[in-house]
Amino acid sequence: MLNPAQEQAVRSTEGRLLVLAGAGSGKTRVIVHRIAHLIREKGVSPLSILGLTFTNKAAAEMRERLESLIGSAEARQTTLSTFHSFCMQVLRKEIGRLGYTRDFTLYDERDLERLIKQLARDLLGHDGELPSLAPTRAALSDAANKTASGEDHTWHDKFSKELFGRLQSTLRAYNAVSFDNLIHLTIRLFEEHPDVLDRYQERFRYLMIDEYQDTNPAQFRLAELLAQKYGNLCVVGDDDQSIYGWRGAEVNHILHFKADRTIKLEQNYRSTPSILDAANAVIARNKNRHDKKLWSEGRPGEPIEVFNAPTDAEEAEAVAARILRFHEKEKLKWRDIAILYRSNALSRSLELALMQIAWQKEGHWVRGIPYEVFGGLEFSERSEIKDLFAYLRVIANEKDEEALLRIVNVPRRGVSDSFLDELTQENRSRKIPLWNLLEEIASGKRDAGSHVRGAAGVRTFVSLIESAKKRFATPPLADSLRWLLEEMQYKKAIEEEVKSDKMRLFKWENVEECVNALAQYEAGSEEPSLMDFISNSALGKPVFPAEKKKGHEDKVQLMTLHSAKGLEFPACFIVGLEDHILPHEKSMAETGVEEERRLFYVGITRARKWLTLSMARSRMRMGKAQPTNPSRFLFEIPKHLLNPTGHKI
DNA sequence: CAATAAGGTATTTTT
DNA sequence: TACCTTATTG
Secondary structure (H helix, E strand, O other): OOOHHHHHHHHOOOOEEEEEEOOOOOHHHHHHHHHHHHHHOOOOOHHHEEEEEOOHHHHHHHHHHHHHHHOHHHHOOOEEEEHHHHHHHHHHHHHHHHOOOOOOEEEOHHHHHHHHHHHHHHHHOOOOOOOOHHHHHHHHHHHHHHOOOOOOOOHHHHHHHHHHHHHHHHHHHHOEEEHHHHHHHHHHHHHHOHHHHHHHHHHOOEEEEOOHHHOOHHHHHHHHHHHOOOOOEEEEEOHHHOOOHHHOOOOHHHHOOOOOEEEEEOEOOOOOHHHHHHHHHHHOOOOOOOOOOOEOOOOOOOOEEEEEEEEHHHHHHHHHHHHHHHHHHOOOOHHHEEEEEOOHHHHHHHHHHHHHOEEEEOOEEEEOOOEEEOOOOOHHHOHHHHHHHHHHHHHHOOOOHHHHHHHOOOOOOOOOHHHHHHHHHHHHHOOOOHHHHHHHHHHOOOOOOOOHHHHHHHHHHHHHHHHHHHHHHOOOHHHHHHHHHHHOOHHHHHHHHOOOHHHHHHHHHHHHHHHHHHHHHHHHOOOOOHHHHHHHHHOOOOOOHHHHHOOOOOOEEEEEHHHHOOOOEEEEEEOOOEOEEOOEOOHHHHOHHHHHHHHHHHHHOOEEEEEEEEEEEEEEEOOEEEEOOEOHHHHHOOHHHEEEOOOOO
């Protein structure tokens, strides 16, 4: 069943093991079998096993496969979760040691962004130009990683250092934690409290990390801390698929891992030899990597089709036509086909072409091919859901000022922005939480001055939240949420604010979906709590049915090369293969060509049987048609593997 | 204060 | 082109 290399990886249970798992080499299989081997053959308790992944999906898949291998009773006792979920679990228990309370809120990137903007504005005074957010955030994460090195002589260094400090103390005051903090605080917990660390080291004696090439320095540190005592650390990954350098992932972690043993998995069970030859040839140009060469059994397979079209619109039409051909000639399902691109902006023309193409189905003409854009607006990103969650957040943690500010005037209660500005200024100078200030206003302790309407609004809001807090203290939660919706007259608010009938209905359905999700969560959880529900959602666990369904319907899949990692499709299209797009012009200075090449490599290795590469000679950029050049990476594929065709079929 | 107009901007985003 | 943020106006 397992090939020799896989077998070796499974049997190497002690010490530090590096498994270099090429694309499609059965990585998950190895991890799952290794865990099974530890439990069944080595007598290791499942409770001692910790598997860390980057995505909930990977963790879920691992758990599922482990369950079918060794049965769910034992599989459930292992800890298989994302870095962030793991840290969340630890901190919910132990964060008291760091001076936070256990009801802290997890801030997502949006929350954080808003907070940073606001703090940056305060810091600069209202006169200075606000530096754009991207460099500021980059500087912030630098500041986070540098940990007080003295190099802050440039203006921007000082600015970001100060901003970083303020961000941390503000988060503290809000009893909130960012994604990064989740990891950083866990590290701090372990470093400052050796007794706590020891407990976790004793508990988790066998540590495995998936997608190790994506670890950032904090995650690296965390893993090393946990593995320090027993030294059983197995890391699995592929340096050639390291594509998150721009987010702080450090390829050097996998390149320089101090291993007692290294095993390469090079046999591929996914793609045809032709596709692998192309992938190997491309990635071989990279200098900074572990030498590897993927191979697979069988006939070479179909050649890689490559074409260029005069314009991006025609490129998209050609892709749509080819998809139709795959569907009809090869009897592929729509979901067997993926279109991959470097940036989201490229999806537009593809979507248009897929919608417009006409074809015959059972003798009738139909228009359009079903498709799904991966990473479109998430359910939980929709405004009505965010509003609702903001309510839940305030109920669970009234210090959560981001959430508070979002909803004081939702639905409209006459609390104006200027009044809120005044209040936020005051709460900061008096160093009291905004919520307390609102309470003062509601009770008349603090005069609202000219804001008569605003004060009335605050009063209704405060009493709403206060009674909600009491309500939510007794289960079931879903009933409390229904009560809250009734009490705040949210349906009426939506009816008044939203113009189109369709949208109104849609939004209300989403709200109902939210109630269902909470009920479902409550039914399936051992000790349900409001905060846990909110955290799960913030951690990206699929709490809504719409999120669970994703990628399972029979639709052509459109996604970026980044989000394609880990997936596979019988037929793949990689579009927009032009210099400045892939490699992307902006990436060159940052993470360099090698990461862009790896991105292309990831794309190629998603395809099982058919791979089509395309480009447009002219592309719309900022509303203007611009001439383009073919991607330099195209020339790195050996010619004999390519089958150049016209854009028309 | 809200609706509207103009202007600037546009890589990737596991949690 | 299309979006989001900011400035202006009634």
